[in-house]
Amino acid sequence: MKSIYIFFKSVKLAIVLILIIIVFAMLSTLLPQNKGEGFYRQKYQPLLADLVIASGLGHFSSSLVFFIPMGLFVLNLGTCTVDRLVRRARRGAARRFGPDLIHISLLILCVGGLVTASLRQEQSLVSFESQKYEDGRPKAWISKVDVTINDKPRLKGFAIEVNHPLKLGILKVYQSSFGTEAVLHLADASGHITAVSTGQSIRVGDREFYFAGTKRTGDGPKDLKASIEEWKGQEKITAGEEGTGDALGPYRIDALYEREVTGLTAVRDPGFIPVLAALILACLGLALTTIQKKGRET
Amino acid sequence: MMALIALILIALSGIPQVVFLLRKGGKPDPISHYMLLAASLLLFATIVVRSIQISFPAVTNTYEAMVFFSAAVCLVLFILRAASKNPAILRFSVFGGTIVALALIMISSSPIVPKTIQPPIPALRSIWLVLHVTLAFIGESFFAVGFVAAINYLVSKDEERRKAIDRIMYTSIIIGYPIFTVGALIFGAIWAEAAWGSYWSWDPKETWALITWLVYTAFLHSRLVMKLKGRVSSILSIVGFLFTIFTFAGVNYLLTGLHSYGG
Numbered sequence: 001m002k003s004i005y006i007f008f009k010s011v012k013l014a015i016v017l018i019l020i021i022i023v024f025a026m027l028s029t030l031l032p033q034n035k036g037e038g039f040y041r042q043k044y045q046p047l048l049a050d051l052v053i054a055s056g057l058g059h060f061s062s063s064l065v066f067f068i069p070m071g072l073f074v075l076n077l078g079t080c081t082v083d084r085l086v087r088r089a090r091r092g093a094a095r096r097f098g099p100d101l102i103h104i105s106l107l108i109l110c111v112g113g114l115v116t117a118s119l120r121q122e123q124s125l126v127s128f129e130s131q132k133y134e135d136g137r138p139k140a141w142i143s144k145v146d147v148t149i150n151d152k153p154r155l156k157g158f159a160i161e162v163n164h165p166l167k168l169g170i171l172k173v174y175q176s177s178f179g180t181e182a183v184l185h186l187a188d189a190s191g192h193i194t195a196v197s198t199g200q201s202i203r204v205g206d207r208e209f210y211f212a213g214t215k216r217t218g219d220g221p222k223d224l225k226a227s228i229e230e231w232k233g234q235e236k237i238t239a240g241e242e243g244t245g246d247a248l249g250p251y252r253i254d255a256l257y258e259r260e261v262t263g264l265t266a267v268r269d270p271g272f273i274p275v276l277a278a279l280i281l282a283c284l285g286l287a288l289t290t291i292q293k294k295g296r297e298t
Numbered sequence: 299m300m301a302l303i304a305l306i307l308i309a310l311s312g313i314p315q316v317v318f319l320l321r322k323g324g325k326p327d328p329i330s331h332y333m334l335l336a337a338s339l340l341l342f343a344t345i346v347v348r349s350i351q352i353s354f355p356a357v358t359n360t361y362e363a364m365v366f367f368s369a370a371v372c373l374v375l376f377i378l379r380a381a382s383k384n385p386a387i388l389r390f391s392v393f394g395g396t397i398v399a400l401a402l403i404m405i406s407s408s409p410i411v412p413k414t415i416q417p418p419i420p421a422l423r424s425i426w427l428v429l430h431v432t433l434a435f436i437g438e439s440f441f442a443v444g445f446v447a448a449i450n451y452l453v454s455k456d457e458e459r460r461k462a463i464d465r466i467m468y469t470s471i472i473i474g475y476p477i478f479t480v481g482a483l484i485f486g487a488i489w490a491e492a493a494w495g496s497y498w499s500w501d502p503k504e505t506w507a508l509i510t511w512l513v514y515t516a517f518l519h520s521r522l523v524m525k526l527k528g529r530v531s532s533i534l535s536i537v538g539f540l541f542t543i544f545t546f547a548g549v550n551y552l553l554t555g556l557h558s559y560g561g
Contacts, residue, residue, distance in 0.1 A: 018515065029506060162420045167493060176491070267496075279484045282479070283484060286480060
């Protein structure tokens with residue numbers, strides 16, 4: 001038991017584990033992450049592809065090559081921290097405890113990271129509003145949202161921007177992406193309009209009209225065409241380009257345009273609170289270490 | 299214009315340094331550190347002028363980052379030289395640091411780095427980003443001094459001299475390490491959480507910043523606990539700074555990720 005304790009409190013072990021983590025982390029940055037097996041088989045030679053898949057380096061942060069050295073490192077760090085604290089209690093002497101705070105903060109950080117990896121939840125949403133600089137570069141994407149909880153309005157017109165998320169208790173809504181999407185307005189015989197965005201479809205009897213994307217034939221608004229696929233079950237019947245005024249089954253295309261889109265992500269991450277506590281503790285530990293070291297030297 | 303004058307000043311500061319390095323007697327030159335201070339102030343002034351023009355602290359593209367980094371290296375060299383009780387021993391380290399500052403400002407002045415003054419994109423408009431970038435570069439400026447001191451240690455033969463150089467290397471890294479940790483990793487994580495809702499994404503730049511931090515962590519532990527000084531420390535210091543430069547420049551051009559827009 002004692003030999004295990006001595007093994008795990010060893011700084012040499014810490015250095016070896018740090019070197020192992022460094023090597024695997026370096027290798028992981030050379031590989032596209034979190035792709036399917038087929039991707040690696042197509043991109044690399046068979047032997048290299050097998051190695052990438054078997055080692056898990058293609059999904060480094062959730063692989064054994066990360067978790068095993070990291071788990072050992074946490075054990076090592078924990079044992080080392082306990083050893084330092086016990087030795088200080090035995091001696092009863094005042095010692096620099098800045099490094100202890102840093103070590104404890106790293107342990108909390110690892111726990112927080114594990115909680116995030118296990119319990120983090122995400123939900124994607126879409127919104128549409130943007131501001132641009134005079135040269136056309138993006139200035140801000142703003143998503144105004146109304147929040148209703150249990151049928152009672154809680155917030156009206158809250159502007160979510162990047163770096164300015166909406167916080168609702170433990171749930172936060174972030175602006176996570178941006179881009180453009182095309183919208184098709186379909187008018188039926190009575191003039192009622194149905195809006196369909198890229199990637200969506202509309203059902204007419206046993207057929208489905210799928211809005212696959214757009215094609216531009218010029219710079220004018222009428223030069224934008226919608227790529228429409230007509231499906232019956234699993235069978236594609238027709239595919240073609242349609243513009244404003246064209247017929248589509250029982251519908252007529254009333255309008256076709258592109259709009260700015262921002263992606264929102266609703267996040268619930270119970271791991272962030274321990275991580276934040278760890279970061280604050282690490283800052284305190286670093287400051288204390290510096291102050292105590294300076295005090296000892298002067 | 300100010301950046302150009304600063305470049306000339308840094309280059310000119312090398313002349314008295316070389317002259318005094320070649321002279322016998324070991325005295326440091328009396329003016330080069332003031333030239334470095336003047337260059338640093340001019341480079342910081344460049345950042346201030348650009349900041350006024352874009353109404354935001356101008357540390358959001360590669361050119362501004364390199365100007366800031368170079369200014370910070372010059373300032374650290376001046377402080378080191380002015381505060382030192384034994385400036386003679388610093389001569390090689392200050393000269394090496396001058397070359398690092400000159401290389402940074404020369405690359406920033408080259409056509410490969412765009413200098414257009416543009417307001418930052420929305421994701422970069424955050425005080426956390428400003429703290430993240432500035433503190434990371436200040437920490438890295440101390441690592442630059444540690445790097446040249448490490449080279450000086452490895453090429454030096456005299457044991458007394460080596461001890462003094464080892465001390466310079468250690469002092470630089472012990473100052474740079476907490477600043478880099480807070481700036482690059484802690485404030486970087488807080489900014490990422492505020493911007494995207496994820497404090498760590500294993501983006502290549504994040505991973506390389508972590509790798510760099512781990513190297514300096516190994517440096518401190520090998521030294522403070524295992525009492526490995528001198529050669530081992532020097533090698534780790536050199537590797538750490540090479541990783542620092544790769545994290546800053548190499549990742550942007552060779553690997554892609556969240557930080558790619560920084561260019």
